[in-house]
Amino acid sequence: MKNALLGSTLAAFLLVSFASCSKETQAPAEAGTAKVMGKIWANTNEANDTLSDGSAASMGEKLEYAPAGTIITFTIDGMDLDATPDANYPYKKVVRTATVDASGNYTVDVPAFEQWISAEISFNEFETNVTRYGIDPADTTANGLPATRQYRERFEKSMEMINVQAGGVYVRDFEYTIQ
Numbered sequence: 001m002k003n004a005l006l007g008s009t010l011a012a013f014l015l016v017s018f019a020s021c022s023k024e025t026q027a028p029a030e031a032g033t034a035k036v037m038g039k040i041w042a043n044t045n046e047a048n049d050t051l052s053d054g055s056a057a058s059m060g061e062k063l064e065y066a067p068a069g070t071i072i073t074f075t076i077d078g079m080d081l082d083a084t085p086d087a088n089y090p091y092k093k094v095v096r097t098a099t100v101d102a103s104g105n106y107t108v109d110v111p112a113f114e115q116w117i118s119a120e121i122s123f124n125e126f127e128t129n130v131t132r133y134g135i136d137p138a139d140t141t142a143n144g145l146p147a148t149r150q151y152r153e154r155f156e157k158s159m160e161m162i163n164v165q166a167g168g169v170y171v172r173d174f175e176y177t178i179q
Helices: 002-020
Strands: 032-042 071-077 093-099 105-112 117-123 126-133 148-156 160-164 169-171 174-178
Touching: 032 117, 032 160, 071 105, 093 105, 105 117, 117 174
Parallel strands: 032 169, 032 174
Antiparallel strands: 032 105, 071 093, 071 117, 117 160, 126 148, 148 174
């Protein structure tokens, strides 16, 4: 009987000991979002940058909007979205895209935390007509001034980086250039 009482007392003590030593777990941080927005530009009308005699216009280069439908891609390393990252875990990239509208605007919400997170911004190439003054002597108007001509050109923009935090609104304008 003494052994049974001692055994049950020891079992109760061990049960209480293990119950009070449970590991404290924290709820994982919830990702919020950050808004990135801006305008996308390209110089698709070089004739409005120069006077008809070829000299620079007083206002300098005048940019136009990139074509509607141009895609901009934001990529975040999934490891950056883990509050306790594991170097051995194969995280996936988190990708968000924005489409440029007819006014050159884009807007995208990307996942973010209170700490800074880096996002890589990549820009799809596009091809469009560029207006220039003609360079051939036959490219003149009836009064002898150079006429404008359309030339097909491919535009590109190199990759950019942006740092964001949850709740932030970031305005970034970008300019494409001819390849």
